[in-house]
Amino acid sequence: MSDGMGDEKISILTERVLSRFKGREIDPKEVSKRLKLLIYEFKVPEEEAVRTVTNYLMKEFDITREEVAESPIRTISEITRAGEWVSVKAKVMQLWDAESPNLSQVGLAGDPTGIIKFVIWAKSRKPEVKEGKSYLFKNVVTDSFRGRMQINVNRNSDIIELDEDISLPPREIELIGALVAIQQNSGFIQRCSLCNRVLKKGVCAVHGKVEGYDDLRIKGVIDDGANYYEVILNQENIKALTGIGIEEAREIASEKLDREFVLAELKKRLLGYYFKIYGSKGSRYFLVRDIEFLSADIVSEANTILSEIDGLVKTAREETAEEGI
Numbered sequence: 001m002s003d004g005m006g007d008e009k010i011s012i013l014t015e016r017v018l019s020r021f022k023g024r025e026i027d028p029k030e031v032s033k034r035l036k037l038l039i040y041e042f043k044v045p046e047e048e049a050v051r052t053v054t055n056y057l058m059k060e061f062d063i064t065r066e067e068v069a070e071s072p073i074r075t076i077s078e079i080t081r082a083g084e085w086v087s088v089k090a091k092v093m094q095l096w097d098a099e100s101p102n103l104s105q106v107g108l109a110g111d112p113t114g115i116i117k118f119v120i121w122a123k124s125r126k127p128e129v130k131e132g133k134s135y136l137f138k139n140v141v142t143d144s145f146r147g148r149m150q151i152n153v154n155r156n157s158d159i160i161e162l163d164e165d166i167s168l169p170p171r172e173i174e175l176i177g178a179l180v181a182i183q184q185n186s187g188f189i190q191r192c193s194l195c196n197r198v199l200k201k202g203v204c205a206v207h208g209k210v211e212g213y214d215d216l217r218i219k220g221v222i223d224d225g226a227n228y229y230e231v232i233l234n235q236e237n238i239k240a241l242t243g244i245g246i247e248e249a250r251e252i253a254s255e256k257l258d259r260e261f262v263l264a265e266l267k268k269r270l271l272g273y274y275f276k277i278y279g280s281k282g283s284r285y286f287l288v289r290d291i292e293f294l295s296a297d298i299v300s301e302a303n304t305i306l307s308e309i310d311g312l313v314k315t316a317r318e319e320t321a322e323e324g325i
């Protein structure tokens, strides 16, 4: 029944079955024989034949499904349900004290999509993981504890140290501060249509005199009272704050016959005002996801709260002084 092609197919499928039983004494001929029988004699579809032979071997050698499962690699954000077998590439961020002798290690691990708690059971007998190192947590079980997901490392899991450095999610923070400066090359700018660099008088630093396209942006400095942050506001940010988008900017520029008037208008509407900004700290810039005006109400409210706190602190100090503590 079988020709050369068929034999090759059988040997590939045999390899596939055996790859899930590494370290076990299983005769490849036995596996091939069963696959051939199922596929050629009983006309069972290949996938089903593989499954059938795998199940037979599990029963024969008393192996659990978990031990032979190849768990799919998931990002942390994809882990949303308890009780699934997955593999996760993540960096160990923190190690906590393992409160129970049943636990070997407990901590937090992260990848670019999120952070998750991991639990390594003492019974799993795994080598210890270290803070700052990246690992493939292979065949781990997802679990949910008090509404938060975690991954559990058991004796069927593997922890493999990776050479690559898994990056962590950018931490988004809220910044409240005043826009104290708007830098050069802000406003109604033109960009090189080849490389998107900002043109200076129609000239790209790389491509020379080129066709440009219009854009709006602000390179600014935010002062939150403690630090200065460089921020870049894009077209959408600017339109949302001032109502001036590309079309409005073109109107202003053509009416005044000068693109610089757009920048003057933007400065009038933004410079010196307080903003609430959501985003993450990059190496140089604060990366803005969303920005809104801090309303005058909120500013005065904040001042009221601050002076109230000030008052409370003073009262507390006075009381402490009176009690002679």
Ligand SMILES: [Zn+2]
Residues within 6 Å of the ligand: 192, 193, 194, 195, 196, 197, 204, 205, 206, 207, 208, 210
């Ligand atoms: Zn260019």
